[in-house]
Amino acid sequence: MIRLGTGLLSTADGQSRLLVGSEPVSLLLVLTAAVVGMGVAFLVWLHRDRPGAPPLAVFVTTASLWSMAEGLELAAAGFGEMRALAQAELILSTVIPLAWLVTVLEYTGRGEWLTRRRLAGLLVEPLLVTVLVVTARRHALVWQSTGTTVFGNTSVFAPTYGIAFWAHLAYSLALVVVGGVLLGRLLVRSNRLHRWQSTALLGAIAVPMIVHALFVLDALDVVTSGFDPSSLGYVAAGIVLAVGILQRELFDIGPVTREIGREVVLAEMNDRVLILDGEGRIVDANRAAETLFEGSRDDVLGNTLATVLPDLATALPDTPTEGRLELPLESEGEVRYYDVRIAGLSRAYGVLSGQVVSLRDVTERRQREQQLDVLNRLLRHNLRNDLNVVRGNAELLGAAVSGEEHDRIDRITSTTDDLVATSDKIGQIADAVERDERSPIELCSELDAVVRDVEPRFPDGTVTVDCPEPLTVTAGSSLWTALEELLDNALRHGGDAPTVTVRVAENVADRQVRLDVIDDGPGIDEAEIAAVTSGEETALHHASGVGLWLVTWVVRGYGGTIDFAVEDGTTVTVRLPRADGSLSLDDATPSVTE
Structure with a gap:
């Protein structure tokens, strides 16, 4: 028109x-x-x-x-x-x-x-x-x-x-x-x-x-x-x-x-998720959150959090800011422990308009941690004390016998010492997990100090270190323990006159420092490596000690990786993030090459 x-x-x-x-x-x-x-x-x-x-x-x-x-x-x-x-x-x-x-x-x-x-x-x-x-x-x-x-x-x-x-x-x-x-x-x-x-x-x-x-x-x-x-x-x-x-x-x-994906993720999450407005009212919740309420999800929408879950409302900060806390909540007569995380919701110009509260049930994890802590203390203290008693009596008995019986007493003493050493290593692992803090460490200086400490234990062994320039990695005090264990293991199983070579180099592209520990011994047993690389002990694959576990946990805890190559000896390759690099390699899985 x-x-x-x-x-x-x-x-x-x-x-x-x-x-x-x-x-x-x-x-x-x-x-x-x-x-x-x-x-x-x-x-x-x-x-x-x-x-x-x-x-x-x-x-x-x-x-x-x-x-x-x-x-x-x-x-x-x-x-x-x-x-x-x-x-x-x-x-x-x-x-x-x-x-x-x-x-x-x-x-x-x-x-x-x-x-x-x-x-x-x-x-x-x-x-x-x-x-x-x-x-x-x-x-x-x-x-x-x-x-x-x-x-x-x-x-x-x-x-x-x-x-x-x-x-x-x-x-x-x-x-x-x-x-x-x-x-x-x-x-x-x-x-x-x-x-x-x-x-x-x-x-x-x-x-x-x-x-x-x-x-x-x-x-x-x-x-x-x-x-x-x-x-x-x-x-x-x-x-x-x-x-x-x-x-x-x-x-x-x-x-x-993207919108559908977000809805599906929220709906299928095992974490309980609550969305609160600026007045503390529940405006949305996923299906998993229904376990926190006495009624259904629709029954609580529009109600304040203080009315529905007063203990949670009291624990949250007064202002909608990010935070994290652990909180016990009672539901149907059972107390469950939750890892609570809070994130603020922002409108335009950064004005906060509400909160997203997610609750992850950590009851089982908390119980496992307590059980492991008790077992650790029993292994480190009670068992160690009992082994000292066994060793002391064996020494007294050794003074009263001779010949073949004395050899058996020596076997008891040696086995007791090995169990005590294992107990000490388990204690070191526990300390590494609980209290270790990361900081920049100059790797070459740390390695030289560890070599000076280990070499006197093996007078027939030779350790050669190739570290051309100062290289700083992100690690903690447990790095000493891991390096010491690597050198000790290489020298101990390297034969009568073991030779160990340690090479350190920088990988600029990956922002990592590579450390190779090479020995000329018979090589680490496949069962030992299989247990560590799989991440679990099984009936077919289990380690005879905890040394490799200790090294693996420490290295991975710092965001690094550990690989094993067995050919005319063993080469253990450790990669650690540079002090100015990225820690994105966390939880990487060890690998083995034969």
């Missing part, structure tokens, strides 16, 4: 006035808009497996048909043809806002909201407008009056709009605003990529719809001379969409996957 402010206007009552226009240029523009729009619709359809693509294809196709109908209206010769094309344009305009809203709902991950009943409700207005447009000759609800106007060298349809048209325009704008609000929320919460996507979608509908609304309100007559520029708005929308599609970002990396 065309509305002009100047030119020759012929209306139903025979009145006319002078108008000026450029029909060939306008015809070219609207037909170009139609062609570009259909091309964009085709590109969108090629990506129809992406969230929001099918309804967006409908949206762009309908907009293109609208532009094409407007171009045909400019070229039409008779009043009846112009009126029919204007009716087609108005009917097509009922599809665009609804297709837009469905596109936004699918794109933002809210497609499940559009049930059949709700879709039927949204279709009532387009169907009603279609009926009114088809029967427009019998009433004045859509057009109060109709006529033609001269635009360039042609006549075009020029109606006066009725109340049904204005109601349709208001409904269309309402749907656009709803979609805009959903995209606006996504803009605030999204990263840079999704902000660009949301802005592109929002601009694709906002520009032509706003332009069309201003046109029918006669706000653009001075600029457009009465020509409807809505089609040009769709050309701009097509360009924006085409850019997004050709860059493979608009539909390939949609936020719906």
Whole structure:
């Protein structure tokens, strides 16, 4: 439909006035808009497996048909043809806002909201407008009056709009605003990529719809001379969409996957998660959190945390800041211990608006730690004391016997000493786990000191250290224990005159320092290595001592790795993070090469 402010206007009552226009240029523009729009619709359809693509294809196709109908209206010769094309344009305009809203709902991950009943409700207005447009000759609800106007060298349809048209325009704008609000929320919460996507979608509908609304309100007559520029708005929308599609970002990396993924993660987590608003009310909770309540999750939503879980509410800080604590909570007569973590929720400009509270059940872990602590103390103290008693009596008995019986006494004494040494190593492991703190350590100096301490124990052994430059690693006091154990093990099992070579080098690319301990002995037994590399003791794979476990736990605790290569001796390779490097190798698994 065309509305002009100047030119020759012929209306139903025979009145006319002078108008000026450029029909060939306008015809070219609207037909170009139609062609570009259909091309964009085709590109969108090629990506129809992406969230929001099918309804967006409908949206762009309908907009293109609208532009094409407007171009045909400019070229039409008779009043009846112009009126029919204007009716087609108005009917097509009922599809665009609804297709837009469905596109936004699918794109933002809210497609499940559009049930059949709700879709039927949204279709009532387009169907009603279609009926009114088809029967427009019998009433004045859509057009109060109709006529033609001269635009360039042609006549075009020029109606006066009725109340049904204005109601349709208001409904269309309402749907656009709803979609805009959903995209606006996504803009605030999204990263840079999704902000660009949301802005592109929002601009694709906002520009032509706003332009069309201003046109029918006669706000653009001075600029457009009465020509409807809505089609040009769709050309701009097509360009924006085409850019997004050709860059493979608009539909390939949609936020719906991220939103659904977050919901699934939250729903399937074993941790209990509560979301609180600024007043301490529970606004959401996952399924796991229902174990904390007496009723269901829906029963507690909207209630304050102090009402539902007073002990937890009392333990939380007064202000919504990040924090962590351990808290016992009673549920169904059973006390469970939880590792509680608190994170603040921020609005724009950093204003805190609530908290996310997650609770991880650590009851079993806490019990295991207590059991291990008791067993450790028994092994380190009670058993050690009893072994000292056994050794003392064996020495007394050895003084009273001779010959073969004395050899047996020596065997008892040697075995007792080994068990005491194992007890000491277990104590060292416990200390390394409980109290060790990381700090920069100059590895070459530390290694030289360990060699000076170990060499006197093996007078027939030779240790060669190749450490060309000072290298600083991130470690703690237990590093000495690990290095000592590596050298002791290599010299002890290296034969009558063992030779051990230690090489230290820097791996610049990985921000690591590599330490190789190479011996010429028979090699570490496969069962020993298998137990350490698998991370557990089994009936088939178990270590005869705790030395390798001690080294492995210490190295991995510092974010390093340990590897074993058995060939003409054993090479143990330890990699530790440089003091200025990354600790991302934590929990790496040892490997073995034969």
